[in-house]
Amino acid sequence: DGGITQSPKYLFRKEGQNVTLSCEQNLNHDAMYWYRQDPGQGLRLIYYSQIVNDFQKGDIAEGYSVSREKKESFPLTVTSAQKNPTAFYLCASSKFGGIQDTQYFGPGTRLTVL
Amino acid sequence: AQSVTQLDSQVPVFEEAPVELRCNYSSSVSVYLFWYVQYPNQGLQLLLKYLSGSTLVESINGFEAEFNKSQTSFHLRKPSVHISDTAEYFCAVIRMDSSYKLIFGSGTRLLVRP
Numbered sequence: 001d002g003g004i005t006q007s008p009k010y011l012f013r014k015e016g017q018n019v020t021l022s023c024e025q026n027l028n029h030d031a032m033y034w035y036r037q038d039p040g041q042g043l044r045l046i047y048y049s050q051i052v053n054d055f056q057k058g059d060i061a062e063g064y065s066v067s068r069e070k071k072e073s074f075p076l077t078v079t080s081a082q083k084n085p086t087a088f089y090l091c092a093s094s095k096f097g098g099i100q101d102t103q104y105f106g107p108g109t110r111l112t113v114l
Numbered sequence: 115a116q117s118v119t120q121l122d123s124q125v126p127v128f129e130e131a132p133v134e135l136r137c138n139y140s141s142s143v144s145v146y147l148f149w150y151v152q153y154p155n156q157g158l159q160l161l162l163k164y165l166s167g168s169t170l171v172e173s174i175n176g177f178e179a180e181f182n183k184s185q186t187s188f189h190l191r192k193p194s195v196h197i198s199d200t201a202e203y204f205c206a207v208i209r210m211d212s213s214y215k216l217i218f219g220s221g222t223r224l225l226v227r228p
Contacts, residue, residue, distance in 0.1 A: 004157075031214070040123065042204055042218030043158075050214070058215065090157055099146060099208050100165055103216060105157035 003027065004106035006091050011111045013078070013085070021076045021109045023091030029104075031097030032074035036060060037088040037108075046089075049074055050097040078111065086113045116141035118205050120219035128227050129197055135190040135222045137179075137205030145207040147188040148216070149179055152202045161203070164188065175199075200226045 004025045013019045023032065031050045035043040045058030049068040063082025068074055074093075078085045089109045094101035119138045127133045139145060146165050150158040162173040169181040179190045188205060205219040 006157075040220060042118070042206075042220045043216070044218075045215055048214060092158075097214055099210060099214060102160050102163065105150075105159070107157045108155070110155075 004091060004093055004104060006089075006106040006109050008109060009107070011109055013111060013113050015113055016080045018077055018079050019111065021078065021089055021091075021111070023074045023076065023106060024072055025074075025091075025093045025104075025106075026072060027093060027095075027104065028071070029093035029095050030071070031094045031101070032068065033092040033094075033103060034058075034064070034066065034074070034076045035090045035092065037090060043090060046076065048097075085111055087111060116143075116145065116207060116209060116217050118207055118217050118219035120205055120222045122222050123220070124223045124225060126225045126227060127195055130194045132193050133191065133195050133199075133224065135203050135205075135224065137188045137190065137219060139186050139188065139205075139207050141186075141207065141209060144210045146210065147179075147181060148206040148208070149173075149177070149188070149190050150204045150206060150218075152204065152221075154201075158204065161190075195224070195226050197226050197228060199224060 007022045033048040034046040047066045049055035065077045091106040092103040094103045148163045149161040151161045152158045162171045164181045172178045202221045206216045
């Protein structure tokens with residue numbers, strides 16, 4: 001089955017620690033995205049990547065970093081500089097990154113800062 | 115800048131009743147429009163989208179949405195809801211002028227009661 005996997009499902013972090021969220025897809029999609037979801041709000045774009053070794057900041061990139069070394073993988077690091085990291089994080093991918101392409105979402109990772 | 119407004123944060127409805135979830139957008143350029151559904155603790159799934167052509171689009175599970183350009187709306191409707199339709203519904207737009215960014219509304223929680 002093709003799809004997007006995110007791990008872990010739940011993640012707890014102490015203040016001051018960096019954590020990395022995993023996102024893998026086997027859909028052979030070129031484009032990948034990271035969103036943050038907070039209660040009562042829609043999704044906000046953190047970073048996106050249209051091809052390997054290239055990525056762009058979204059609306060709320062501060063305190064986050066990404067890499068795109070492989071087509072299938074787009075990990076997100078939440079750094080200690082992120083002031084309010086507790087949220088639900090969703091990874092998505094689309095075939096070419098074009099504006100008509102459907103974005104497919106993974107199941108999400110819920111990050112809680114203790 | 116473009117924005118998406120979902121005025122109703124929660125819509126309670128009895129099973130087999132009709133429902134309408136409202137979505138209005140503002141944009142200086144033409145947009146494509148999407149409805150996504152999110153079941154508890156899961157990622158988002160595409161419900162339907164409007165790219166061009168007929169302004170009425172349908173999903174496989176009985177939902178439909180109509181693009182109204184003059185009113186800048188894309189309301190989602192279903193003539194008879196089921197308990198299983200209980201979920202959060204997000205309206206989203208993407209600009210036609212080469213932006214790859216989905217802009218999401220804040221979501222509407224549909225609560226179907228027996």
